Amino acid sequence: MYPMPVAKWKPASRGLYKASLPIALVLWLLPLFAVMVTSVRSSNELMEGNYWGWPHQFALFENYRTVLVDSPMLHYFVNSCLITIPSVVGAMALASMAGFALATYPFKANAALLGTFVAGNFVPIQVLMIPVRQLTLSLGLFNTVEGLILFHVAFQTGFCTLFLRNFIKELPFELIEAARIEGANEWQLFYRIILPLIAPALAALAILVFTFVWNDYFWALCLTQGDDAAPITVGVAALKGQWTTAWNLVSAGSLLAALPSVAMFFAMQKHFIAGLTFGATKG
Template identity: 35%
Template sequence: MSTESDYGIPVREIGSELVEKLSGLMAFVVTGIFLVPIGLLLVTSVKSRTEIFTNPLALPAEFQFENYANAWTTGGFGQYFLNSVIVVGISLVFILLLSSLAAYALVQFDFPADNFMLVFFLAGFMIPPQVLLVPLYTIMNALNLLNTYYSLIFAYIAFGLPFSVFLLRQFFVTIPDTYAEAARMDGCNELQVFFRVYLPLSMPALAAVAIYQFVFLWNEFLYAIIFITDDTLRTLPAGLMAFQGQYSGDWAQLAAGIVIAVTPTVIFFLLFQRQFMRGISMGTTKG
C-alpha cells in the first residue's frame, strides 16, 4: 500500500520544479518584450534611410555611425545635452543639499511644528505637477524668468524636495543618536555633525535620491517645453520633439538622438544601483 511519503513528496518536488521553470520562462518572455524595442532602436540608429524602410527588422549591411555625429551636430543634440546637464546638475545638487538639511532638522531638532512640517512635505506628493503649470508660468513670467535656466531649476527643485525629504528622513531615523551626541561632545556644532557624521553615513540614501531625481529630471518634458521656447536653451526631451518636427523623415538620426538622450540615465543607474538598493531597503527599517 502506497503512503504519502512514497508519492506526496515527489509530486510536490515535481510541482515546485515546474513552477520554477514556468517562472523562468515567463521572466524570459517579459525580458524579451522589453528588450526587443530597445534592440530595434539601436539597430535603427545605425542604419541608412533606405534600409530602415526596405529591411526594418534586419541588421544593417553597413553600420552608419555617422548618424550619431549628425544628430549631435546638425540636429543640435550637443547643445540640448549641455542644457540638460546644466539644468539637471544644478537642480540635483540643490535638491540633495536642501532635502538632507531638512531631513536632519526633522530628526534632530525638537520643535512644536515638526510633525506638521513632515506632513507639509508629504503633501507635495498629492499635487500633480500639471496642476501647478499655469500658476508657475504666471509667476515665472512676472519675474522675467521664462526662457532661462532658472525657470526650470526653481520648478525642479520644488518638485524634487517632498520625496527626497521623506526618503532621507526615513533613513536618518535609523542612525543612532549616540553618533551625534559623541560628535557634539567632541566640540562639533550642528553643521559639523551634519556634514561629518550624517552625510557620510547616508551615502546609500543620497544615492537613491540622486538616481530617482536624475531619471525624473532628465526626462521631464512638460515644463521644459512650456517654459523654454528658445531652441538654444532647450533640454533633451524638448529638443527631441523639436527635432522630430524639423526632420520628421530622418528616422535614423531621430533614433540616434533618442539613444543619446537615454544613455546618461542608464549609465547613472548602473553606476549607483547598489547604493540605490541599499538606500531604499535601509530606509524602511525604522519609522
C-alpha cells in the first residue's frame, strides 16, 4: 500500500528522513522567528545595522504601541473584518446551494456547469486584474468595501462549490429520497438534512476561505486606493514609509495581521480536521 509506513523503510532511508525533519523544521520556522525578533527590535539598532543579531535593547511595547495607536492599523483591521466576514458567509451560502443542486439534480447542463466551476479555479488571477478593475470603476465599486466583498464572493464561490458538491455527493442518496417521500420540500431537505450533515465540511471550508480573504493583498491593492477601504494587508505595506523602512514596525504589524487567521484555525481545529478527513474511513 502506498505510501509505505516509515517503520518499514530501509535503515538508510529512514535515518535520512529522521535527520531531515529537524532541518526542515528549522528552515521553516527561521523566517517566522526572525520576524518576531525584529518586531521587538529598537529603531536605533536597525539604524546601526543590527538586523540579524540578538537585540541589545528591546522595544516591545514601543513598537506595538506605535503600530496600534500612532498608525491607522485598527482602521485597517476593521476594514478587513468588514470584508472577510461577509465574504465568507456569502461564499458559503452560495456554494452550499450550488453544490446541493449539482450533487442531487441530474439536469442536462450539470456536467457543463461543474466543468465551468472547475475551469474557473485554473484561471490565473493576474489575467483578470485589468477587466475586474475596469468593472469596479464602471459599477462605481472601486475603492469600496462592498466591491471587495462582491469580488471575493465571486472568486471563492467556484472553489467552494466544487468542494461541497463532492462532499454532498458522498452522502447516502437514500436519505434524500426518504425525506422527499415523507413530504419534505427542497428547502426543508436542504436546511434540515443536508446542512447538518455537511457542517464539518462547511467549518473546514470557512477556515480556508477566511484565510484566503483575510490574507489577500493582490485584489486589495488593485481595487482600493488610499485608506478608506484598504484592509490590513495593505495597511502593513503602508508602514514602510516614504524614505526609510521601519522593519520593526512592519514586522509587528505583520504579526498582528496574522493573529486572526491563526486564532481561528486553533479555535476550529477539531472541525477543520473532521471536515478534511470525513469519509476517509468506513465502518
